[in-house]
């Protein structure tokens with residue numbers, strides 16, 4: 253006879269994400285792992301994110317003081333499809349040779365793959381979180397959500413605006429994801445960006461010329477508000493105000509203070525503390541908005557495997573669990 257599930261017991265080393273055993277049919281939450289980082293421009297490593305987060309997730313306590321019992325919904329992560337690894341290897345070689353056209357061709361295939369996987373899960377009423385990989389990965393996931401939840405807003409956590417019109421020649425660059433989302437996907441409404449502290453003039457102008465469609469709260473503005481003793485909760489609420497009821501969250505981990513993600517590909521000093529990030533996510537839910545889906549990208553483990561997974565994966569696993577928990581709490 254199978255033992256009753258004890259959420260307080262240690263996870264088995266071969267168990268699924270967060271030590272859970274739910275299969276794809278029973279689990280309400282599907283995590284799509286996409287270990288792809290071929291367009292990483294500075295330091296690679298995000299392709300190792302899903303495997304490291306899976307290992308670190310088994311150590312996360314299932315009861316969560318803030319969001320309750322997300323595990324009760326059932327959480328399942330599909331084993332990464334070997335085709336993604338092949339695409340990643342091939343695209344990395346093309347990128348090293350400067351063959352942007354070949355990299356973009358693989359990006360087209362990856363986008364179609366992610367779109368189809370997420371579309372299918374959404375049609376089965378799943379809550380879907382896409383786990384990168386670099387920030388180029390979730391384009392197809394955003395498209396699938398925008399088809400399912402037309403008019404949805406996007407809440408974007410990142411040190412970077414990701415509004416470049418291609419980067420290093422790559423159309424599907426991690427540095428262009430929000431440009432691509434804003435210009436290539438029908439059904440995406442207002443975009444709110446948080447944590448930004450590293451951007452080029454072209455990106456600043458894109459925000460300024462968007463007619464209010466893209467709003468940014470820059471990291472230095474956040475810091476100034478903190479220094480001035482402003483009511484940060486009120487500032488969060490004001491900043492979220494332009495978002496519609498349905499919100500998709502795209503979370504590049506480098507939006508956080510790099511002490512929480514030292515291995516990430518393009519770290520920048522500054523950024524959100526853990527509790528500040530939780531304030532943002534919590535206020536989305538408390539405002540009555542619905543988190544329709546999300547992605548988490550750019551978590552790059554640096555430690556040697558024999559030392560166990562380090563800080564990046566531990567933070568990534570806990571951030572993933574909170575994203576799931578907040579989305580479930582929002583009525584998704």
Ligand SMILES: [Mn+2]
Pocket residue numbers: 387410411412504506507518550
């Ligand atoms: Mn970034």
